[in-house]
Amino acid sequence: MSHIDLLNTACRNREEAHEQMQQLLTERPRNLSLPQPFYNDPQMFRVDIEEVFLKEWIFVGMTSEIPARGDYFTVEIGQNPVLLVRDGDGSVEAFHNVCRHRGSRICNSRKGKVANLVCPYHQWTYDLKGNLLFAGTEMGDSFDMKEHGLKKAHCRTAGGFIFVNLTTGEVPDLDPFLATMDEYMEPYDMENTKVAVESNILEKANWKLVIENNRECYHCSGSHPELLNTLLEWDDTHDPRASEEFVAQYERQAAAWDEEKIPHKHVSHGLQNRVVRMPLKEGTVAMTIDGTASCTKLMGRIKNPEMGSMRILHLPNSWNHMQSDHVVVFRVLPISPQETLVTTKWLVHKDAVEGVDYDPKKLREVWDATNEQDRVLAEENQLGINSIGYQPGPYSETFEFGVINFIDWYCETVRNNLSK
Ligand code: FES
Protein backbone atom coordinates (compact mmCIF):
# COMPACT_ATOMS: atom_id res chain seq x y z
CA MET A 1 0.00 0.00 0.00
CA SER A 2 1.28 3.48 -0.83
CA HIS A 3 1.42 6.23 1.74
CA ILE A 4 -1.59 7.92 0.08
CA ASP A 5 -3.57 4.65 0.19
CA LEU A 6 -2.79 4.29 3.88
CA LEU A 7 -3.96 7.85 4.53
CA ASN A 8 -7.17 7.23 2.59
CA THR A 9 -7.81 4.06 4.59
CA ALA A 10 -7.22 5.93 7.85
CA CYS A 11 -9.70 8.66 6.78
CA ARG A 12 -12.28 6.05 5.80
CA ASN A 13 -11.81 4.26 9.12
CA ARG A 14 -12.28 7.55 10.90
CA GLU A 15 -15.49 8.30 9.02
CA GLU A 16 -16.75 4.80 9.71
CA ALA A 17 -15.97 5.20 13.40
CA HIS A 18 -17.93 8.48 13.45
CA GLU A 19 -20.86 6.86 11.70
CA GLN A 20 -20.80 3.88 14.05
CA MET A 21 -20.66 6.20 17.05
CA GLN A 22 -23.57 8.33 15.75
CA GLN A 23 -25.63 5.24 15.15
CA LEU A 24 -24.91 3.77 18.59
CA LEU A 25 -25.75 7.12 20.21
CA THR A 26 -29.01 7.39 18.28
CA GLU A 27 -30.11 3.87 19.10
CA ARG A 28 -29.11 3.95 22.75
CA PRO A 29 -31.93 3.30 25.23
CA ARG A 30 -31.45 6.00 27.90
CA ASN A 31 -32.31 3.76 30.84
CA LEU A 32 -29.64 1.15 30.07
CA SER A 33 -25.86 1.06 30.47
CA LEU A 34 -23.91 1.66 27.25
CA PRO A 35 -23.24 -1.07 24.67
CA GLN A 36 -19.88 -2.87 24.78
CA PRO A 37 -17.99 -0.95 22.02
CA PHE A 38 -18.17 2.26 24.10
CA TYR A 39 -15.97 0.56 26.69
CA ASN A 40 -13.43 -1.44 24.69
CA ASP A 41 -13.37 -0.59 20.99
CA PRO A 42 -10.18 1.26 19.90
CA GLN A 43 -12.08 3.29 17.28
CA MET A 44 -14.68 4.40 19.82
CA PHE A 45 -11.87 5.27 22.20
CA ARG A 46 -10.32 7.46 19.53
CA VAL A 47 -13.64 9.25 19.11
CA ASP A 48 -13.75 9.81 22.89
CA ILE A 49 -10.29 11.37 22.81
CA GLU A 50 -10.99 13.54 19.77
CA GLU A 51 -14.53 14.64 20.60
CA VAL A 52 -14.37 14.83 24.39
CA PHE A 53 -10.79 15.17 25.64
CA LEU A 54 -9.52 17.38 22.81
CA LYS A 55 -12.60 19.61 22.63
CA GLU A 56 -13.83 19.98 26.22
CA TRP A 57 -12.16 21.73 29.16
CA ILE A 58 -9.96 19.26 31.04
CA PHE A 59 -8.90 19.64 34.67
CA VAL A 60 -5.10 19.25 34.77
CA GLY A 61 -3.87 20.39 38.19
CA MET A 62 -3.70 23.12 40.82
CA THR A 63 -2.14 26.58 40.59
CA SER A 64 -0.38 26.01 43.92
CA GLU A 65 1.63 23.20 42.32
CA ILE A 66 3.51 25.85 40.34
CA PRO A 67 3.70 28.77 42.79
CA ALA A 68 6.74 30.65 41.45
CA ARG A 69 8.10 31.90 38.14
CA GLY A 70 9.41 29.02 36.02
CA ASP A 71 7.68 26.26 37.99
CA TYR A 72 6.05 23.78 35.64
CA PHE A 73 4.26 20.45 35.47
CA THR A 74 3.43 18.25 32.50
CA VAL A 75 0.42 16.16 31.58
CA GLU A 76 -0.68 14.06 28.61
CA ILE A 77 -4.14 14.52 27.16
CA GLY A 78 -4.56 11.58 24.80
CA GLN A 79 -1.22 11.52 22.97
CA ASN A 80 -0.68 15.21 23.45
CA PRO A 81 2.00 16.28 25.91
CA VAL A 82 1.03 19.56 27.55
CA LEU A 83 3.16 21.88 29.66
CA LEU A 84 1.78 24.15 32.39
CA VAL A 85 4.17 26.86 33.47
CA ARG A 86 4.01 29.86 35.83
CA ASP A 87 5.11 32.87 33.92
CA GLY A 88 7.01 35.94 35.16
CA ASP A 89 3.83 38.01 35.52
CA GLY A 90 2.24 35.33 37.73
CA SER A 91 -0.11 33.87 35.16
CA VAL A 92 -0.35 30.19 34.29
CA GLU A 93 0.39 29.37 30.65
CA ALA A 94 -0.38 26.12 28.83
CA PHE A 95 1.70 25.06 25.81
CA HIS A 96 1.94 22.00 23.67
CA ASN A 97 5.09 20.42 25.08
CA VAL A 98 6.42 19.98 21.55
CA CYS A 99 9.47 21.65 20.08
CA ARG A 100 8.95 23.74 16.95
CA HIS A 101 12.19 22.42 15.47
CA ARG A 102 11.64 18.70 14.85
CA GLY A 103 9.02 18.03 17.45
CA SER A 104 10.81 16.64 20.48
CA ARG A 105 9.10 16.86 23.82
CA ILE A 106 10.69 19.76 25.65
CA CYS A 107 10.08 19.06 29.34
CA ASN A 108 10.24 15.37 30.10
CA SER A 109 9.80 15.44 33.88
CA ARG A 110 6.46 15.40 35.68
CA LYS A 111 7.37 18.71 37.29
CA GLY A 112 10.28 21.05 37.75
CA LYS A 113 11.59 24.59 37.58
CA VAL A 114 13.24 26.35 34.65
CA ALA A 115 14.53 29.81 33.73
CA ASN A 116 13.70 29.20 30.06
CA LEU A 117 12.33 26.20 28.22
CA VAL A 118 15.21 24.40 26.52
CA CYS A 119 14.62 21.50 24.15
CA PRO A 120 16.90 18.59 25.10
CA TYR A 121 17.42 17.58 21.44
CA HIS A 122 19.21 20.57 19.81
CA GLN A 123 18.72 23.18 22.53
CA TRP A 124 16.20 25.45 20.89
CA THR A 125 15.23 27.77 23.73
CA TYR A 126 11.90 29.43 24.50
CA ASP A 127 10.97 31.98 27.15
CA LEU A 128 8.11 31.35 29.61
CA LYS A 129 5.66 33.01 27.21
CA GLY A 130 6.65 30.46 24.55
CA ASN A 131 8.65 32.89 22.38
CA LEU A 132 11.61 31.33 20.62
CA LEU A 133 14.81 32.95 21.95
CA PHE A 134 17.53 30.76 20.46
CA ALA A 135 17.64 28.37 17.51
CA GLY A 136 21.34 27.92 16.88
CA THR A 137 23.16 29.99 14.31
CA GLU A 138 22.61 27.90 11.21
CA MET A 139 18.97 28.49 10.34
CA GLY A 140 19.61 30.95 7.52
CA ASP A 141 18.50 34.52 6.87
CA SER A 142 14.91 33.69 6.00
CA PHE A 143 14.27 31.93 9.32
CA ASP A 144 11.78 33.92 11.41
CA MET A 145 12.06 33.30 15.16
CA LYS A 146 8.64 34.89 15.70
CA GLU A 147 7.00 32.22 13.55
CA HIS A 148 8.38 29.41 15.71
CA GLY A 149 7.10 30.05 19.19
CA LEU A 150 5.54 27.24 21.21
CA LYS A 151 1.94 26.46 20.37
CA LYS A 152 -0.41 27.61 23.09
CA ALA A 153 -3.32 25.68 24.52
CA HIS A 154 -6.37 27.44 25.99
CA CYS A 155 -5.91 27.73 29.72
CA ARG A 156 -8.16 29.10 32.46
CA THR A 157 -7.81 29.10 36.21
CA ALA A 158 -10.35 29.65 38.99
CA GLY A 159 -10.35 28.87 42.69
CA GLY A 160 -6.91 27.30 42.35
CA PHE A 161 -7.94 24.83 39.64
CA ILE A 162 -6.30 24.81 36.19
CA PHE A 163 -8.31 23.81 33.13
CA VAL A 164 -6.92 23.27 29.63
CA ASN A 165 -8.68 23.05 26.31
CA LEU A 166 -6.79 21.76 23.26
CA THR A 167 -9.41 22.53 20.64
CA THR A 168 -8.45 24.35 17.48
CA GLY A 169 -12.10 25.21 16.90
CA GLU A 170 -14.79 26.91 18.93
CA VAL A 171 -13.96 26.98 22.65
CA PRO A 172 -16.84 25.99 24.96
CA ASP A 173 -17.87 28.67 27.45
CA LEU A 174 -16.47 27.90 30.89
CA ASP A 175 -17.09 31.35 32.43
CA PRO A 176 -20.21 30.54 34.49
CA PHE A 177 -18.47 27.57 36.12
CA LEU A 178 -15.28 29.58 36.68
CA ALA A 179 -17.32 32.30 38.42
CA THR A 180 -18.85 29.66 40.71
CA MET A 181 -15.40 28.23 41.42
CA ASP A 182 -13.99 31.65 42.32
CA GLU A 183 -16.86 32.29 44.69
CA TYR A 184 -17.05 28.83 46.29
CA MET A 185 -13.29 28.30 46.58
CA GLU A 186 -12.55 31.76 48.02
CA PRO A 187 -12.57 30.59 51.69
CA TYR A 188 -9.86 28.02 50.90
CA ASP A 189 -7.22 30.49 49.56
CA MET A 190 -5.85 27.77 47.30
CA GLU A 191 -2.83 29.81 46.18
CA ASN A 192 -1.51 29.32 49.71
CA THR A 193 -1.78 25.55 49.78
CA LYS A 194 0.57 22.71 48.93
CA VAL A 195 0.23 19.14 47.75
CA ALA A 196 1.01 17.02 50.81
CA VAL A 197 0.43 13.65 49.16
CA GLU A 198 -0.16 12.45 45.60
CA SER A 199 -1.14 9.05 44.27
CA ASN A 200 -1.29 7.79 40.69
CA ILE A 201 -3.17 4.61 39.86
CA LEU A 202 -3.31 3.02 36.43
CA GLU A 203 -6.68 1.29 36.34
CA LYS A 204 -7.39 -1.41 33.79
CA ALA A 205 -10.76 0.02 32.85
CA ASN A 206 -12.22 2.44 30.33
CA TRP A 207 -12.31 6.03 31.63
CA LYS A 208 -16.13 6.10 31.57
CA LEU A 209 -16.28 3.16 33.97
CA VAL A 210 -14.08 5.11 36.38
CA ILE A 211 -16.38 8.14 36.21
CA GLU A 212 -19.55 6.04 36.35
CA ASN A 213 -18.26 4.35 39.48
CA ASN A 214 -17.69 7.74 41.05
CA ARG A 215 -21.12 9.05 40.13
CA GLU A 216 -23.04 6.64 42.34
CA CYS A 217 -22.81 5.44 45.91
CA TYR A 218 -25.06 2.44 45.29
CA HIS A 219 -21.87 0.39 45.68
CA CYS A 220 -20.65 2.21 48.81
CA SER A 221 -22.24 0.06 51.49
CA GLY A 222 -20.82 -3.08 49.89
CA SER A 223 -17.33 -1.73 49.27
CA HIS A 224 -16.32 1.39 51.20
CA PRO A 225 -16.33 0.89 55.00
CA GLU A 226 -13.61 3.55 55.53
CA LEU A 227 -15.37 6.17 53.42
CA LEU A 228 -18.71 5.54 55.09
CA ASN A 229 -17.24 6.38 58.50
CA THR A 230 -17.77 10.01 57.49
CA LEU A 231 -19.52 10.31 54.12
CA LEU A 232 -23.26 10.81 53.83
CA GLU A 233 -24.06 9.81 50.32
CA TRP A 234 -26.89 12.16 49.35
CA ASP A 235 -26.13 15.35 47.52
CA ASP A 236 -29.05 17.44 48.71
CA THR A 237 -31.87 17.52 51.20
CA HIS A 238 -34.44 16.69 48.49
CA ASP A 239 -32.96 13.26 47.92
CA PRO A 240 -35.82 10.81 48.60
CA ARG A 241 -33.43 8.77 50.77
CA ALA A 242 -32.43 11.73 52.99
CA SER A 243 -33.53 11.18 56.60
CA GLU A 244 -35.15 13.75 58.92
CA GLU A 245 -32.01 13.76 61.09
CA PHE A 246 -29.93 14.57 58.03
CA VAL A 247 -32.18 17.48 57.04
CA ALA A 248 -32.01 18.85 60.62
CA GLN A 249 -28.23 18.48 60.70
CA TYR A 250 -27.94 20.18 57.33
CA GLU A 251 -30.08 23.11 58.47
CA ARG A 252 -28.06 23.61 61.63
CA GLN A 253 -24.71 23.47 59.83
CA ALA A 254 -25.89 25.57 56.90
CA ALA A 255 -26.90 28.34 59.35
CA ALA A 256 -23.34 28.29 60.74
CA TRP A 257 -21.90 28.40 57.21
CA ASP A 258 -24.10 31.38 56.36
CA GLU A 259 -22.85 33.10 59.49
CA GLU A 260 -19.26 32.74 58.25
CA LYS A 261 -20.22 33.59 54.66
CA ILE A 262 -19.20 30.16 53.44
CA PRO A 263 -20.99 29.33 50.17
CA HIS A 264 -22.83 26.03 50.26
CA LYS A 265 -25.95 26.10 48.08
CA HIS A 266 -26.17 23.65 45.23
CA VAL A 267 -25.08 25.15 41.87
CA SER A 268 -25.20 23.28 38.57
CA HIS A 269 -24.04 24.30 35.11
CA GLY A 270 -25.85 21.90 32.87
CA LEU A 271 -24.86 18.32 33.61
CA GLN A 272 -21.17 19.11 33.31
CA ASN A 273 -20.62 20.87 36.61
CA ARG A 274 -22.12 20.79 40.03
CA VAL A 275 -20.90 22.28 43.27
CA VAL A 276 -22.53 21.66 46.64
CA ARG A 277 -21.52 21.60 50.28
CA MET A 278 -22.98 18.81 52.39
CA PRO A 279 -22.41 17.84 56.02
CA LEU A 280 -20.28 14.86 56.87
CA LYS A 281 -21.63 12.35 59.42
CA GLU A 282 -22.70 14.00 62.68
CA GLY A 283 -19.69 14.45 64.94
CA THR A 284 -17.04 14.09 62.18
CA VAL A 285 -15.12 16.91 60.49
CA ALA A 286 -12.89 15.28 57.87
CA MET A 287 -12.68 12.20 55.68
CA THR A 288 -10.34 10.33 57.97
CA ILE A 289 -10.73 6.91 59.53
CA ASP A 290 -11.97 8.32 62.85
CA GLY A 291 -13.50 11.49 61.39
CA THR A 292 -11.17 13.86 63.25
CA ALA A 293 -9.18 16.53 61.41
CA SER A 294 -6.01 15.36 59.68
CA CYS A 295 -4.34 18.77 59.74
CA THR A 296 -4.31 21.19 62.67
CA LYS A 297 -4.01 24.25 60.38
CA LEU A 298 -7.38 24.89 58.77
CA MET A 299 -7.60 25.96 55.14
CA GLY A 300 -7.62 29.66 54.17
CA ARG A 301 -9.97 31.80 56.26
CA ILE A 302 -11.96 28.85 57.60
CA LYS A 303 -12.52 28.91 61.38
CA ASN A 304 -15.27 26.35 61.84
CA PRO A 305 -13.97 22.79 61.47
CA GLU A 306 -17.52 21.60 60.72
CA MET A 307 -17.44 22.53 57.05
CA GLY A 308 -18.71 19.18 55.83
CA SER A 309 -17.42 18.44 52.37
CA MET A 310 -17.85 20.70 49.37
CA ARG A 311 -18.12 18.44 46.36
CA ILE A 312 -17.11 19.71 42.96
CA LEU A 313 -17.85 17.81 39.78
CA HIS A 314 -16.27 18.72 36.48
CA LEU A 315 -17.00 16.41 33.57
CA PRO A 316 -15.33 14.72 31.86
CA ASN A 317 -12.51 14.20 34.31
CA SER A 318 -12.69 15.44 37.88
CA TRP A 319 -14.46 15.19 41.23
CA ASN A 320 -13.28 16.78 44.44
CA HIS A 321 -13.88 16.96 48.19
CA MET A 322 -13.14 20.23 49.99
CA GLN A 323 -13.02 19.96 53.78
CA SER A 324 -12.05 22.38 56.56
CA ASP A 325 -8.52 21.05 57.08
CA HIS A 326 -7.60 19.64 53.67
CA VAL A 327 -8.91 19.14 50.16
CA VAL A 328 -8.74 16.09 47.90
CA VAL A 329 -8.72 16.60 44.13
CA PHE A 330 -9.11 13.84 41.57
CA ARG A 331 -8.06 13.83 37.93
CA VAL A 332 -8.97 11.13 35.44
CA LEU A 333 -7.07 10.73 32.15
CA PRO A 334 -7.74 8.06 29.53
CA ILE A 335 -4.61 6.17 28.49
CA SER A 336 -6.04 3.46 26.20
CA PRO A 337 -9.48 1.88 25.66
CA GLN A 338 -9.04 -0.17 28.83
CA GLU A 339 -6.54 1.89 30.83
CA THR A 340 -7.14 5.04 32.85
CA LEU A 341 -4.82 7.08 35.02
CA VAL A 342 -6.44 8.26 38.26
CA THR A 343 -4.44 10.93 40.07
CA THR A 344 -5.40 11.95 43.59
CA LYS A 345 -3.84 14.90 45.41
CA TRP A 346 -4.31 15.85 49.05
CA LEU A 347 -3.65 19.56 49.68
CA VAL A 348 -3.18 21.35 52.98
CA HIS A 349 -2.33 24.89 54.11
CA LYS A 350 1.10 25.76 52.75
CA ASP A 351 2.46 26.51 56.25
CA ALA A 352 1.33 23.17 57.67
CA VAL A 353 4.37 21.12 58.66
CA GLU A 354 4.49 17.39 57.98
CA GLY A 355 4.80 15.40 61.20
CA VAL A 356 3.79 18.43 63.27
CA ASP A 357 0.51 19.71 61.82
CA TYR A 358 -0.41 16.69 59.74
CA ASP A 359 0.41 13.04 59.33
CA PRO A 360 0.41 12.00 55.64
CA LYS A 361 -0.68 8.48 56.58
CA LYS A 362 -3.80 9.73 58.32
CA LEU A 363 -4.46 12.26 55.56
CA ARG A 364 -4.46 9.72 52.73
CA GLU A 365 -5.80 6.60 54.43
CA VAL A 366 -9.51 6.84 53.57
CA TRP A 367 -9.13 7.78 49.92
CA ASP A 368 -6.26 5.34 49.36
CA ALA A 369 -8.54 2.56 50.58
CA THR A 370 -11.50 3.91 48.61
CA ASN A 371 -9.48 4.34 45.40
CA GLU A 372 -8.20 0.80 45.66
CA GLN A 373 -11.72 -0.55 46.22
CA ASP A 374 -12.99 1.50 43.27
CA ARG A 375 -10.10 0.30 41.07
CA VAL A 376 -11.16 -3.30 41.67
CA LEU A 377 -14.82 -2.47 40.98
CA ALA A 378 -14.02 -0.66 37.71
CA GLU A 379 -11.68 -3.42 36.54
CA GLU A 380 -14.22 -6.15 37.33
CA ASN A 381 -16.84 -4.10 35.52
CA GLN A 382 -14.55 -3.91 32.47
CA LEU A 383 -13.87 -7.67 32.50
CA GLY A 384 -17.60 -8.44 32.51
CA ILE A 385 -18.35 -5.89 29.77
CA ASN A 386 -15.67 -7.45 27.53
CA SER A 387 -17.62 -10.74 27.54
CA ILE A 388 -19.98 -11.90 24.80
CA GLY A 389 -22.35 -12.38 27.75
CA TYR A 390 -22.56 -8.62 28.44
CA GLN A 391 -25.84 -6.95 27.69
CA PRO A 392 -26.58 -3.33 28.72
CA GLY A 393 -28.51 -3.41 32.01
CA PRO A 394 -30.99 -1.04 33.68
CA TYR A 395 -30.07 1.96 35.85
CA SER A 396 -31.84 2.68 39.12
CA GLU A 397 -33.31 6.20 38.91
CA THR A 398 -32.97 6.58 42.68
CA PHE A 399 -29.46 5.28 43.22
CA GLU A 400 -27.83 5.88 39.85
CA PHE A 401 -29.16 9.27 38.74
CA GLY A 402 -25.55 10.52 38.78
CA VAL A 403 -24.54 7.84 36.27
CA ILE A 404 -27.57 8.64 34.12
CA ASN A 405 -26.56 12.33 34.18
CA PHE A 406 -22.96 11.56 33.26
CA ILE A 407 -23.92 9.25 30.38
CA ASP A 408 -26.49 11.76 29.13
CA TRP A 409 -23.80 14.47 29.20
CA TYR A 410 -21.30 12.22 27.45
CA CYS A 411 -23.69 11.16 24.68
CA GLU A 412 -24.91 14.70 24.10
CA THR A 413 -21.36 16.09 24.06
CA VAL A 414 -20.04 13.49 21.61
CA ARG A 415 -23.05 13.94 19.35
CA ASN A 416 -22.75 17.74 19.35
CA ASN A 417 -18.99 17.75 18.89
CA LEU A 418 -19.14 15.22 16.05
CA SER A 419 -21.48 17.49 14.15
CA LYS A 420 -19.26 20.59 14.52
S1 FES B 1 13.73 19.03 18.19
FE1 FES B 1 13.92 20.58 19.66
S2 FES B 1 15.74 21.55 19.20
FE2 FES B 1 15.57 20.01 17.69
Ligand SMILES: [Fe+2]
Ligand atom coordinates in the same frame (compact mmCIF):
# COMPACT_ATOMS: atom_id res chain seq x y z
FE1 LIG C 1 -16.61 4.08 45.03
